[in-house]
Amino acid sequence: MSTHGGSSPKQFKASIGSFGNRRPRQRPRSKKHREPELIETRLLRNPSPKAAAAYTPRNELEDSRLRFQIHHYVTIVAARTVTPVGPRFEWYPLAVRDEAFFHAVISATCAHSAYMQKVERPSMFYYHRGIAIRLVNERIATGAHDEGTINAICVFAQHECWMAQPSNAETHMRGLVQIVEAAGGHQFRSAFTDKCSTDLAVSLTVDVKPILPPSVDLSDIKKYLGPPSAATIALIKTFGTRFYNFTGSGLSDYAATVLWGLRNLSELVDAIHEERAFPDTVSPTDIQFSDQVEVLERLVHRLWYVEDANSPQHTIFRTFGWTCLIYIYIVLRDLFKELGMMAMLAKRVKLALENCAELNVLLATFPDLMLWQMFTCGRVAAAREKWFFAQQATKILMVRKTEDASDILKAAESFLWPEKQTRNVASGHDSGMQYPSN
Structure with missing residues (x-):
């Protein structure tokens, strides 16, 4: 008796010929057609x-x-x-x-x-x-x-x-x-x-300017970074204003745009990893995720690269730019944090801050930004240089009286995602924070 429900016993008669002459039984075709996944199609x-x-x-x-x-x-x-x-x-x-x-x-x-x-x-x-x-x-x-x-x-x-x-x-x-x-x-x-x-x-x-012309159109940034959310608009407006009030530099607008790109592309890469979005489009002429990352990287380049050695931009722009590159290459480009490039960028941030007479002022004025930089750089820095980033982060955390491990991690993320924090953190520019020199 057949073990296949609804099948005729005649279909399972043994062949009387030799084994080599048997005709292979054809598998029944599946009635339900399965659409192949995107990767399989490619x-x-x-x-x-x-x-x-x-x-x-x-x-x-x-x-x-x-x-x-x-x-x-x-x-x-x-x-x-x-x-x-x-x-x-x-x-x-x-x-x-x-x-x-x-x-x-x-x-x-x-x-x-x-x-x-x-x-x-x-x-x-x-x-x-x-x-x-x-x-x-x-x-x-x-x-x-x-x-x-x-x-x-x-x-x-x-x-x-x-x-x-x-x-x-x-x-x-x-x-x-x-x-x-x-x-x-x-x-x-x-x-x-x-x-x-x-x-x-x-x-x-x-540490030079790019040689080749961009493969993307930089005249329409919104087309590549995507429309900012209401929370992003409010955040970058405040961020750009604080940068301008502190430095008086027109690069403040670029810094705000970079923050917009970091937030939007971070959400997009999360969607890609969760298979809610794809890095490639059907048409190669459409905007690909790699194009979006290129636009963001070119914006960041204007922050850290010194065009005129006699009139360099403020240290806060350069360290922000280098830290953004670490984030871009690890989070948006899927590279390993152990690569020498990451330690090289972290060392640039360390040297710039060590030579900055306003280091403690920066820690007090931009605590969320500086804490994000210290954590991002500290994770990839060479072992002999990690102490510097830990020391600066400790200064901020001590003033905030933040000791719990979960609260420390939340504080490190508050620069990019302040709306995700469970409690309000007082802004550094009006808190009157004072940091020791050691």
């Missing part, structure tokens, strides 16, 4: 070539490790990172057709998986990176300026930025600019090459 369009590679592994162990890195890139780097270095699902199919680009991608993926596992970078990282650099150098010597070479150099430059290697990053960026100019100048546009995020990362690491 992968069908650009299928993940499981074992496809631009070179042949030397042995089975290397082949197994290579398969793992390919799987990690497709399922983690491409599918889950909200702002990957290159186009989400298009880069690997391109890399398979370009040996130098392939080795650069695998090398970067080895580093990414090692950071996720909190282990040292494997020998594969250095092996594939060495091959990629050799191939790119050979192409540059012959005057090659194809898309795969440009993409490989983007990967090199980004990695040097993340490792806080300014001289190496600058070298790669100079090479990238030369090749881009040979390929048609700054007008060179490709849907598969993300040069602007590389340029921004290098400018941050080397």
Whole structure:
């Protein structure tokens, strides 16, 4: 008797032929059609070539490790990172057709998986990176300026930025600019090459202005940051006014706009992680999440970069800008807080505040902002520099008489989300706070 309810027993008669001649039973088709998920749809369009590679592994162990890195890139780097270095699902199919680009991608993926596992970078990282650099150098010597070479150099430059290697990053960026100019100048546009995020990362690491023109239209900020909520409007108005009253600088408006962007894009990235929104749109010409982050990063650049060395902006703008970059790269770009770039930015904040004669005035005037900066920088600072951020945060918390751990965490978040606090915190500019120098 059949165990399948409603099925005819005739369907389950054994074949009288040999086992090899049996006709395989066809599975009944599901009556209900399931719509594929977004990621599955994209992968069908650009299928993940499981074992496809631009070179042949030397042995089975290397082949197994290579398969793992390919799987990690497709399922983690491409599918889950909200702002990957290159186009989400298009880069690997391109890399398979370009040996130098392939080795650069695998090398970067080895580093990414090692950071996720909190282990040292494997020998594969250095092996594939060495091959990629050799191939790119050979192409540059012959005057090659194809898309795969440009993409490989983007990967090199980004990695040097993340490792806080300014001289190496600058070298790669100079090479990238030369090749881009040979390929048609700054007008060179490709849907598969993300040069602007590389340029921004290098400018941050080397402390210079971006070289390449933006890929986004900065004339309409609201189009990229999204409309501010009523709470955001009230917050940025107060924030900008206090900055202007303290510094008298027109950069106060940029600082307020940056705060607007931090709030809106933070809410958007939360929605992306909860699958209530997606970082990519159907049409590549529409605004992508990476475009929104680029706009915010360019606004932040105006805060920390000194245009005129004889007339630098106030320290509060520079430290706010550097702290925003730490937040952007960790929260909005999904990078690891252990990267050298984060410690480098935290050290810049520390040095700027140590050399600021108004440090205690800043702590008293902008306690919420400074507490947010101290916590953000303290989490990523080098071990020998964490004490500085803890010391400054302690000054603010002692004046507020905040001792409970949960209250301390709430106080650290009150700068970005004051409306989420359960109790009112007196503003620092009229509290008459006095801080000791030690």
